Amino acid sequence: MPLRLLKYAWKKPEEELRFFPSEKPLKQSYDAVIIGGGGHGMACAYYLAKEHGITNVAVLEQGYIGGGNTGRNTTIVRSNYLTSEGVKFYDASLKLFEDLSEDFDLNIFYSTRGHFTLAHTDSAMRTMRWRAEVNKHHGIRSDVVDVETIQKDIPYMNVECNGQHPVMGALYHEPGAVARHDAVAWGYARGAQLRGVEIHQKTQVTGIQTQGGKVVGVQTNRGDIQTNKVISMVAGSTPRITRMLDIPTPIEVFPLQACVTEPVKPFMNTIVVSGSLHVYVSQSSRGELVMGASVDPAELHSTRSTLDFVEGLTDQMMDLFPFTSRLKIMRQWAGMSDITPDFAPIMGKTPVEGFYLDSGWGTWGFKATPISGKTMAHTVAHDQVHELIKPFALDRFENFKLVGEKGAASVGH
Ligand code: PYC
Numbered sequence: 570m571p572l573r574l575l576k577y578a579w580k581k582p583e584e585e586l587r588f589f590p591s592e593k594p595l596k597q598s599y600d601a602v603i604i605g606g607g608g609h610g611m612a613c614a615y616y617l618a619k620e621h622g623i624t625n626v627a628v629l630e631q632g633y634i635g636g637g638n639t640g641r642n643t644t645i646v647r648s649n650y651l652t653s654e655g656v657k658f659y660d661a662s663l664k665l666f667e668d669l670s671e672d673f674d675l676n677i678f679y680s681t682r683g684h685f686t687l688a689h690t691d692s693a694m695r696t697m698r699w700r701a702e703v704n705k706h707h708g709i710r711s712d713v714v715d716v717e718t719i720q721k722d723i724p725y726m727n728v729e730c731n732g733q734h735p736v737m738g739a740l741y742h743e744p745g746a747v748a749r750h751d752a753v754a755w756g757y758a759r760g761a762q763l764r765g766v767e768i769h770q771k772t773q774v775t776g777i778q779t780q781g782g783k784v785v786g787v788q789t790n791r792g793d794i795q796t797n798k799v800i801s802m803v804a805g806s807t808p809r810i811t812r813m814l815d816i817p818t819p820i821e822v823f824p825l826q827a828c829v830t831e832p833v834k835p836f837m838n839t840i841v842v843s844g845s846l847h848v849y850v851s852q853s854s855r856g857e858l859v860m861g862a863s864v865d866p867a868e869l870h871s872t873r874s875t876l877d878f879v880e881g882l883t884d885q886m887m888d889l890f891p892f893t894s895r896l897k898i899m900r901q902w903a904g905m906s907d908i909t910p911d912f913a914p915i916m917g918k919t920p921v922e923g924f925y926l927d928s929g930w931g932t933w934g935f936k937a938t939p940i941s942g943k944t945m946a947h948t949v950a951h952d953q954v955h956e957l958i959k960p961f962a963l964d965r966f967e968n969f970k971l972v973g974e975k976g977a978a979s980v981g982h
Pocket of ligand 1: 643645646647849861932933978979
């Protein structure tokens, strides 16, 4: 061993560099408690502290930071929705995403790729034209493009689809992007903690206490907490939380599965989605193909992943990209999607005073992370629903004011 290395053998070990400050003991009372330590919960905590000076906040997470849907999604960011309400909301989110690396001083690997939603039928082409018109009306860069344009950008795609469902055209959304999902949750979490917010992992909420129709506290596996404001931001666990307060919601929970292949050389710089084939795919900076399909056909509160999913997905992928027949699937997993009847989220206040809901994210929660955090923080801080999320109120299901976004889900469900 070179002598000069010996000095390290006798040196005192370097102090461990901690990304997060150490956790504190759970207090008996907070100004607000956020249930769910995924991207949305962390973003809400961050904006409560940064923009409203509310820092006596606890984020309670039953597992670990970003270990739910945040760490399980396929990282796509886009704003090419179908309704004006959806387009305005997701466009505001996309703009926040663009500056997050700088805000956090942490690289979230935000990468603008362009996003193709392929159409294989006349009716899909009609929906693409509809989306393009709504998008352009709001100044969003989305256009219907022909097969030649698609083929020029993605030469490895078999637009004939093996003769099964030839591609007829696509909606091309120039700002479509991907970002490192964990880093988004970590950046928000660290930013919130540095401003005084407490994050408590392995802390499960077991009950919510009310008095005279108002929230007064939460019960957890680590003891009771007094608080007048509780914000539920838990995706697949929403029905479990809302049942604690007898608040009915029309949410159903379905597993959404995804997988990655072994890494290959860069061959595709864009994101490709096919609603008819039920696939979406992008290539990660490591070269893996990150892929997913539609949600499982039956309601299930579970994150198991199945052979049936991989078989169905790869079958469709091979029609589009025949060379993928030679690739190995390296990992597969699932998240739990909380889906509403109109495929739009439920956000804002509820019939229980002091209880706020951010849910119903279905298969598009990741892209909403920054704006859901920001608008929910505003709603909680002022006890007034932020303008941008008024259309997503829970009572729209009783008032016949649905925000029909099914046509803008990435794949058919
Ligand atoms: O809405 O873009 C999307 C999406 C991709 C994967 C799941 N949802």
